[in-house]
Amino acid sequence: MTLQEDKKRIGELKDLLNQYSYEYYTLDKPTVPDAEYDKLMQELLGLEEKYPELVTADSPTQRVGGEPLSSFEKVEHRVPMLSLGNAFNEGDLRDFDRRVRQDIGEQVSYVCELKIDGLAISLRYEDGLFVQGATRGDGYIGEDITMNLRTIKSIPLRLKENIDIEVRGEAFMPKRSFEALNQEREENGEELFANPRNAAAGSLRQLDPKIAAKRNLDIFLYGIGSTEELPIDSHSDGLDFLERLGFKTNPERRRCANMDEVIQFIEGWMEKRPNLPYEIDGIVVKVDSFEQQEQLGTTAKSPRWAVAYKFPAEEVMTKLIDIELSVGRTGVVTPTAILEPVRVAGTTVKRASLHNEDLIREKDIKIGDYVIIKKAGDIIPEVVSVVEEKRTGDELDFMMPTGCPECGSELVRLEDEVALRCINPKCHAQIREGLIHFVSRNAMNIEGLGEKVITQLFAANLIEDVADIYRLDRDELLKLERMGEKSVDNLLNAIEASKSNSLEKLLFGLGIRHVGAKAAKTLAQAFETIDALQKATMEDLININEIGEKMADSVVTYFEKNEVSQLIDELKSYDVNMVYKGPKIVNVEEINSIFAGKTIVLTGKLEQMGRNDAKKELEALGAKVTGSVSKKTDIVIAGEDAGSKLDKALELGLEVWDEARMLQELKR
Structure with missing residues (x-):
């Protein structure tokens, strides 16, 4: 075959293998037997070995490769990955609904999704090609784990559209993969993973992508970093859009007209939860409309338009063997229950915080008691109550010491505090x-x-x-x-x-x-x-x-x-920086600009200034640049091919500028 023919065949093989992989790993509907897939893969490997200059990043042969890394690079998220507030009962959900409707003042629809127990990640695509993947980290800065994420076969290396986009999802380890991994580790005499979440996180933080590739991870996409330039107006539309691009989303979701339907959805999944092939620890409830999300806004930590309902914690009984004391960095002395090891919510628990002396007295906890424990929010072990009927009379009362267990200094109780403190600065x-x-x-x-x-x-x-x-x-x-x-x-x-x-x-x-x-x-x-x-x-x-x-x-x-x-x-x-490096606080009252205090929406393609640059300049002049058009919007700046946002602005009778008008005002 000629070079041109081989090049054409490489393209055909890549398209075929990527399509078969999408059908198998994303749709769960394979159309060819494994032997046929393997045969085509070997043919592609042979051609790429013959023509290494034709190997591209989106080739299915490039999912695993490269030398082990020495460390992970830091990645700053362009749009923060905020955490969600929690709801633990129907009352919490009703309160969330009341706050939302109070702020919106109109009908609200919600989208319910299964809360996958995995690791939140971000994927970035340029011109349809997967270029970077990162962990959530602290929500603002994560770690670059691109090479490990490439090994997850349900993550497309190339999208069905040549689009620039950043998407968010949850990487997880299916139950079957988790059981196989722990069986292998047990046979090798290695420490077992406590649960699939820890196993998934540990796999994606391997410096050698070949190890991650063996762990058989999966992913569900649940959101888009920025939707400003996309033809979608709601979260449910966004999930459908992700599917059209070739991403794997969780089909077990529902759009609910009100909170009664949300609660019905949650109750149904409480019963069906054990039958899933992966772990979930709750249900995520989101306001569907992007415009309403924009109106509700966010706090520093979490969006006001979403909440995570956490399933009731599993409760188990075990024996409290002893109570130990620890001294924190502020001097607070905290008692901790030492327990007979017991499995709770997927992990072995040996210790649980007792918080302070008053709690021990209130719950009448004694050393030697049998106690009921649970994990608060499925994370932190706590003692719920004592099983009094199992007492034998050999249990011992616990007394807090008068001196610091670490340095011996006298412990004090400050005004309005229940905790005892060591106030020795040299402790x-x-x-x-x-x-x-x-x-x-x-x-x-x-x-x-x-x-x-x-x-x-x-x-x-x-x-x-x-x-x-x-x-x-x-x-x-x-x-x-x-x-x-x-x-x-x-x-x-x-x-x-x-x-x-x-x-x-x-x-x-x-x-x-x-x-x-x-x-x-x-x-x-x-x-x-x-x-x-x-x-x-x-x-x-x-x-x-x-x-x-x-x-x-x-x-x-x-x-x-x-x-x-x-x-x-x-x-x-020692040259430790003592200066703030982030964005400065803009005092709108001190800015002499037509943009000061205005809410502005950018839509369409700007020819002379990129959208990000325009946003920065407008914000520096005191404007609030948002992604959704509403009655609160002051100005809509419409570039070329402006779509639904421009239509809505005209419908609401808002002030609309073109790019030339914006540039003219920026120069003033």
Whole structure:
């Protein structure tokens, strides 16, 4: 055959194999026997070996390949992957429905989908070609796991349309794959995975894609990152659109006209749940209309237009063997139940938090009791109640100590608190826990410096405060157990990389009382530098939206301490960034622009300025750029081929500009 004929045959084979794969893995309707598929694959492999220059990224032969990675690169999500608020009973669902209808003021339809117990991921396509896949991470920054995601055969390498799009879904391990994997691990003497969710997450975080390929993962797509340029107006339309592009969506979904139908759907799946070939832990309920979603908006953590109904937690009985005490980074002493190991909701549970002394008294918990435990939200083990009829009289009352179990200092109970605290600032447990918090994902995110390594470094007297992390010595680290050259170099590189984090990461990592991740970002945006924040008064802080007196007092008190000033100076000496790097807060009242305070929708193709650039410029001038047209929209800027959004703007009688008018106003 000639080169031209071989090239044509390669194209035919790719199309055939991709179609057969789509029918088998996405539609679950194979049209050819496995032997025929394997025969065509071998033919394609032979031709690509003959003409390596003709191998393309969308070839079915390229699902598994490449050398193992040394680490995963960070990926910033263009549209945040927010988490969902939870509902645990019918009352919670009714409350959610009431809030939605109160804000919308009109009829609301919902879409119900099965909540797959897996790993949330993002897939990005350019001109129809799969170019990047990432984990959710903290919702804003995830990890690039493209090579591992390529091994999932229900993820198309090329779409049925040459489109630029980012989609979201849930990667999971089917029950059958999970059982086979654990059987193999048991035969090899390896530790078993606790549940399919952990197995899926562990598989996708393998540095070698060949390992991920063996795990037989699957995926359901459930959303689109940005729908602004797409011909769809609702979530249900979006799911249909994903199917047309060649994605696998879950067919077990329903559009419901009201909350009564939603509850009926949920009750049906409570009974059918065990018969599914994959694990689910609830039902996701979303407002269907994109316009209504836009109107409802989001909080910093979750959308107001969606909620995750969690199935009732499984409850089991086991024996409480002992109660241990731990000291947290804020000095709070927490009692923990030590249990006879028992399986609950897919994992073996050995410990459960008892929170505080008052709870132990309220539930009359004694050492030696048989207790009922469950996982709150299917995640955190907790003691529900005592099985009094199983008491023998040998059970022992538990008494909280008067001194810190770690340093011996007297424990105190602060006003309006139920917890006992150690207030010794030199308590080793608090220092160690503070270090663990400082390096955690939502704080400085120093990979490789987890709890075990921090404990090891602390025990070896290599670190006593967070500044010590930045003066760790390579030779000293190499002397420690399980610290080889590669792991030490990776650790030092991660520490070096953390120096460039934006200010809010550092503020959260410092562990200022009452300042969580969201408040840290609010403070960083408002003051921009740590020097400005150190000088802030109570009045300065209270004037910031979302900062109350309690938090303001805590911030002022923290920065008044001499040891804190010394710590900040030390961190500066190691070139740790002290400046906010994110988008600045726009004060609309101070902006002299026609766009200030206006809600604007961009639609159609802009010829002279890209949509993203236009959005940035408009927002810098105080505009709110949204994706849906509603009565609240002030201006619709319509480019070439503007579709349904332009039609709706004209129907509502809104102000419509073309690109030339927008550019003219931007130049003023």
